[in-house]
Amino acid sequence: MTASDGLPPLRDVVARHGLEPKKALGQNFLYDLNLTGRIARAAGPLEGVTVVEVGPGPGGLTRALLAEGAARVVAIERDPRALPALAEIAAHYPGRLHVVDADALAFDPRQLVGSGPARIVANLPYNVGTALLTGWLDGEVWPPWWDQAVLMFQREVAERIVAGPETRADYGRLGVLCGWRTEADILFDVSPSAFVPPPKVTSSVVRLVPRAQPLPCRAKALEAVTRAAFGQRRKMLRQSLKALTPDAGALLAAARLSETARAEEVPVAGFVDLANLWDAHRNAGTAVTAPA
Numbered sequence: 001m002t003a004s005d006g007l008p009p010l011r012d013v014v015a016r017h018g019l020e021p022k023k024a025l026g027q028n029f030l031y032d033l034n035l036t037g038r039i040a041r042a043a044g045p046l047e048g049v050t051v052v053e054v055g056p057g058p059g060g061l062t063r064a065l066l067a068e069g070a071a072r073v074v075a076i077e078r079d080p081r082a083l084p085a086l087a088e089i090a091a092h093y094p095g096r097l098h099v100v101d102a103d104a105l106a107f108d109p110r111q112l113v114g115s116g117p118a119r120i121v122a123n124l125p126y127n128v129g130t131a132l133l134t135g136w137l138d139g140e141v142w143p144p145w146w147d148q149a150v151l152m153f154q155r156e157v158a159e160r161i162v163a164g165p166e167t168r169a170d171y172g173r174l175g176v177l178c179g180w181r182t183e184a185d186i187l188f189d190v191s192p193s194a195f196v197p198p199p200k201v202t203s204s205v206v207r208l209v210p211r212a213q214p215l216p217c218r219a220k221a222l223e224a225v226t227r228a229a230f231g232q233r234r235k236m237l238r239q240s241l242k243a244l245t246p247d248a249g250a251l252l253a254a255a256r257l258s259e260t261a262r263a264e265e266v267p268v269a270g271f272v273d274l275a276n277l278w279d280a281h282r283n284a285g286t287a288v289t290a291p292a
C-alpha cells in the first residue's frame with residue numbers, strides 16, 4: 001500500500017529501516033500526512049521557496065513540504081539511520097531534496113539556500129529547539145536569510161515565545177528576543193496522540209515573521225541585559241542588573257523605567273533602551289547619567 005504522495009506509509013518506512021525513535025535525539029515522529037500537510041500549508045505558498053527543515057527523521061514533514069510545492073528542501077538530520085529513508089524521498093522528487101548529515105546546532109544552512117526566498121519549517125527536537133531558534137534570531141545582520149519560520153514546540157515553549165509583559169509567568173528572555181525581531185503567533189495545537197511515541201505534553205505550531213525594521217539594538221547586548229534581568233526575575237531590576245553594572249539605578253532612570261520595576265513588567269522597547277544605554281555606557285567607559 002502507498003500513501004497519497006505515492007511513497008509508502010511512514011509506519012512501514014520506519015519499520016523497514018529500523019528507525020525506532022530514540023529519546024536522546026528528541027525523536028517523536030509524525031506519521032499522519034494530513035497533519036504534516038497542514039503544517040506545510042501554514043508556511044505556504046511554497047512555490048519557488050527553499051525550505052530548511054531541521055530533523056526530517058523518516059520524512060513525514062519533508063514529504064508534505066515537497067508535495068505542497070517547495071522548490072527545494074534542505075533537510076539537516078543528525079541521525080544517520082534516517083538517511084536511507086530520506087534517500088527514497090529524494091529519488092521520488094529528483095533534484096528537490098538535499099539531505100545534510102549534520103548537527104543543526106553546528107551547521108550554517110545559509111551556504112545551501114541560494115539567493116531566492118528561504119523559509120524554516122520544522123518539527124524540532126525538543127531538547128535543542130530553543131537553542132536553534134535563538135541562533136536564528138541572533139546575528140548582527142537583519143532581516144535574516146529566512147522570510148518566515150513555522151516551527152513545532154512544546155506548548156509551554158510556544159507560550160514563552162509569544163509572551164509579553166501582559167502574560168507575566170511566561171514572559172522571559174525568549175519572549176523579548178522573539179518580540180524584538182519578529183512577529184510571532186501560535187497557529188494551532190497538536191495533541192500528543194499525533195506523535196510516535198506520544199510525548200507527555202501538547203505541542204504547538206508557531207509562526208515567526210521577521211520584522212523589517214526592529215528597534216535598533218545590538219543582539220548580544222540585548223541578550224546580556226535580558227539574561228541578567230530574567231536570571232533573577234523576582235528581584236527588582238536595580239538589583240538584578242548589578243550583574244552588568246554597578247550603576248543599575250542610573251541605567252533604569254536613563255531608560256525612564258521605575259526604580260522598583262521587575263523584569264516581567266518591562267516591554268521589549270524598555271529592554272532595547274536598557275541594552276543601548278548599557279552599550280553606550282561601556283563604550284564610553286563612563287557612568288550612566290539619569291535624564292534631567
Ligand SMILES: C[S@@+](CC[C@H](N)C(=O)[O-])C[C@H]1O[C@@H](n2cnc3c(N)ncnc32)[C@H](O)[C@@H]1O
Nearest residue numbers: 025028029030055056057078079103104123125
Ligand atoms: C521531533 S523529531 C521530528 C521528526 C520528523 N520531522 C517528524 O515530524 O516526524 C526530531 C528530529 O530531529 C533530529 N535531531 C535531533 N537533534 C538534532 C540536531 N542537533 N541536528 C539535526 N537533527 C536533529 C532527530 O533525529 C529527529 O529526527
